[in-house]
Amino acid sequence: MNLQAVRSIYLFEMARTFRTILQSIISPVISTSLYFVVFGAAIGSRIDQVEGVSYGAFIVPGLIMLSVLMQSVSNASFGIYFPKFTGTIYELLSAPASFLEVTAGYVLAAATKSLMIGTIILATAFLFVDLTIQHPVWMVMFLVLTCISFSLFGFIIGIWAKNFEQLQLVPLLVITPLVFLGGSFYSISMLPPVWQTITMFNPVVYLVSGFRWAFFGVADVSLGLSLAAITGFTALCLVVIWAIFRTGWRLRD
Amino acid sequence: MAPIVSVKDLTKTYTGGVSALKSVSLDIEEGEILALLGPNGAGKTTLISTICGMTMPSSGRITVGGHDTVRDYRKARDLIGLVPQEIWLEPFEKVHATVAFSRGLFGKRRDDAHIERVLRQLSLWDKRDAKVIELSGGMKRRVLIAKALSHEPRVLFLDEPTAGVDVELRKEMWETVRELKSRGVTIILTTHYIEEAEAMADRIGVIAHGQILLVEDKTALMQRLGAKRMEIELQERVTEIPQGLAAYDLALGDEGRRLVYTYDTQAERTGIGRLMNDLQSAGLAVRDVHTTQSSLEDIFVDMVKEDAA
Ligand SMILES: Nc1ncnc2c1ncn2[C@@H]1O[C@H](COP(=O)(O)OP(=O)(O)OP(=O)(O)O)[C@@H](O)[C@H]1O
Numbered sequence: 001m002n003l004q005a006v007r008s009i010y011l012f013e014m015a016r017t018f019r020t021i022l023q024s025i026i027s028p029v030i031s032t033s034l035y036f037v038v039f040g041a042a043i044g045s046r047i048d049q050v051e052g053v054s055y056g057a058f059i060v061p062g063l064i065m066l067s068v069l070m071q072s073v074s075n076a077s078f079g080i081y082f083p084k085f086t087g088t089i090y091e092l093l094s095a096p097a098s099f100l101e102v103t104a105g106y107v108l109a110a111a112t113k114s115l116m117i118g119t120i121i122l123a124t125a126f127l128f129v130d131l132t133i134q135h136p137v138w139m140v141m142f143l144v145l146t147c148i149s150f151s152l153f154g155f156i157i158g159i160w161a162k163n164f165e166q167l168q169l170v171p172l173l174v175i176t177p178l179v180f181l182g183g184s185f186y187s188i189s190m191l192p193p194v195w196q197t198i199t200m201f202n203p204v205v206y207l208v209s210g211f212r213w214a215f216f217g218v219a220d221v222s223l224g225l226s227l228a229a230i231t232g233f234t235a236l237c238l239v240v241i242w243a244i245f246r247t248g249w250r251l252r253d
Numbered sequence: 254m255a256p257i258v259s260v261k262d263l264t265k266t267y268t269g270g271v272s273a274l275k276s277v278s279l280d281i282e283e284g285e286i287l288a289l290l291g292p293n294g295a296g297k298t299t300l301i302s303t304i305c306g307m308t309m310p311s312s313g314r315i316t317v318g319g320h321d322t323v324r325d326y327r328k329a330r331d332l333i334g335l336v337p338q339e340i341w342l343e344p345f346e347k348v349h350a351t352v353a354f355s356r357g358l359f360g361k362r363r364d365d366a367h368i369e370r371v372l373r374q375l376s377l378w379d380k381r382d383a384k385v386i387e388l389s390g391g392m393k394r395r396v397l398i399a400k401a402l403s404h405e406p407r408v409l410f411l412d413e414p415t416a417g418v419d420v421e422l423r424k425e426m427w428e429t430v431r432e433l434k435s436r437g438v439t440i441i442l443t444t445h446y447i448e449e450a451e452a453m454a455d456r457i458g459v460i461a462h463g464q465i466l467l468v469e470d471k472t473a474l475m476q477r478l479g480a481k482r483m484e485i486e487l488q489e490r491v492t493e494i495p496q497g498l499a500a501y502d503l504a505l506g507d508e509g510r511r512l513v514y515t516y517d518t519q520a521e522r523t524g525i526g527r528l529m530n531d532l533q534s535a536g537l538a539v540r541d542v543h544t545t546q547s548s549l550e551d552i553f554v555d556m557v558k559e560d561a562a
């Protein structure tokens with residue numbers, strides 16, 4: 001194993017993150033605060049409670065998920081797209097490092113950044129609503145797993161993308177709708193039956209549900225199913241990345 | 254001794270259908286400097302990229318230090334340093350950081366002293382905290398070299414290292430390359446400057462249209478090129494070479510107004526003195542004399558033309 005390569009890539013990427021830390025953190029914090037004001041205060045005052053939880057608190061897990069998913073995908077996709085764009089990928093391709101090592105370096109760096117942002121948003125949430133986290137260990141585990149799996153997904157997007165438009169398209173056109181329609185701001189049980197069935201095909205439902213269970217002990221789907229879904233998604237991404245490096249798709253001529 | 258780099262029957266056809274390498278075989282000995290010459294699009298970069306792992310071979314086999322570059326890529330790439338033709342650098346990174354990064358990527362333990370040595374050797378130490386974007390073109394190219402040297406390769410590929418580098422720096426770069434050679438590093442460089450190949454290489458390879466036309470010892474090649482021509486302009490036209498001069502390798506030119514004498518500069522006697530005497534004896538008055546030497550460039554241009562025909 002070339003762990004030194006993983007470490008080098010990780011630290012190099014983290015250094016880039018810390019150079020732009022302020023803009024990385026300010027924008028999610030501001031947008032999350034706005035969500036709290038709009039959803040929590042304005043709308044929440046009329047909704048009262050969802051499944052025994054105040055609406056303001058109910059949306060916290062969903063809001064964190066929204067930011068973490070977006071951040072993971074965009075951090076990781078940018079992380080690997082940029083070397084492709086500047087040509088410095090030549091070094092990754094000619095280094096004595098395996099696909100797993102290169103992927104680990106970039107994905108762990110992207111996941112770390114989204115984890116930091118997720119944590120900051122959680123801290124911000126405490127300013128707006130009363131929160132008690134019932135299963136903190138599970139909460140952290142869900143958060144970390146989500147950061148990693150969606151960073152893997154973002155990594156694939158970064159390799160796939162041929163230009164900056166494509167790079168931004170996926171978070172915008174895929175992630176945002178999936179999160180909004182994935183029960184981030186409502187309980188699935190509030191939907192008409194047909195939509196409940198359709199929603200079950202949305203992978204984000206399982207993430208938000210598991211994550212929310214860790215907070216409040218209530219869930220749309222069972223904990224086991226949530227865990228299986230996120231593990232399955234992670235495994236799928238890994239297989240795809242393995243295949244990409246094996247065939248050299250969009251990496252090597 | 255087994256060659257440090259061995260390329261056997263390598264072909265490369267790009268996805269678009271361009272056949273960039275056609276059954277290339279090449280052995281590179283440890284410690285030598287091999288210069289690859291060839292016109293644009295000859296396949297020099299493709300050959301290097303395929304050895305280094307950026308491009309996948311369509312068929313054939315490559316070993317570096319005895320390790321297959323596909324199956325045993327880790328061990329093979331451990332030995333290789335690559336300086337690409339293009340300036341592939343991240344614009345906002347600092348010089349020292351990006352060079353140190355390369356070392357780590359190649360699995361080598363951090364070694365600030367080594368990085369400092371490399372940066373000093375390439376006159377980049379003063380610029381260590383500058384961002385890449387603030388550097389001149391020649392400096393950027395040296396950063397690329399520093400990155401490749403950061404992980405102490407045994408085989409160094411330099412793809413047009415002196416393109417866009419001024420004369421003085423070029424000489425300095427040659428010096429760096431010689432120093433590396435003296436430490437036992439094998440160097441493969443591509444260039445369009447014949448004098449660069451002449452000045453640096455132990456062996457010279459010529460590649461065109463994806464094929465290696467020749468790989469030869471430089472001194473042997475230069476000897477072959479040692480032939481010199483002396484053109485003797487005559488006061489008056491002659492219709493044929495006079496009897497008394499039959500012993501010389503002479504040709505008639507410019508409708509009899511000129512004699513062309515070909516001789517070997519490496520030979521002990523060039524025969525010029527005797528020829529001059531004999532010209533006088535034959536009653537030919539000489540108006541002017543000048544000599545030309547065929548260069549590597551002539552041979553190279555001829556060869557590429559022949560190949561195209
Ligand atoms: N990525 C690529 N995809 C398709 N064709 C390519 C690619 N890279 C190079 N080629 C083609 O392969 C051939 C060899 O190119 P290569 O870059 O190896 O030449 P070169 O000898 O390095 O030329 P130069 O002196 O201009 O650098 C050319 O016909 C080129 O158009």
Ligand SMILES: [Mg+2]
Nearest residue numbers: 297298299338
């Ligand atoms: Mg080239």
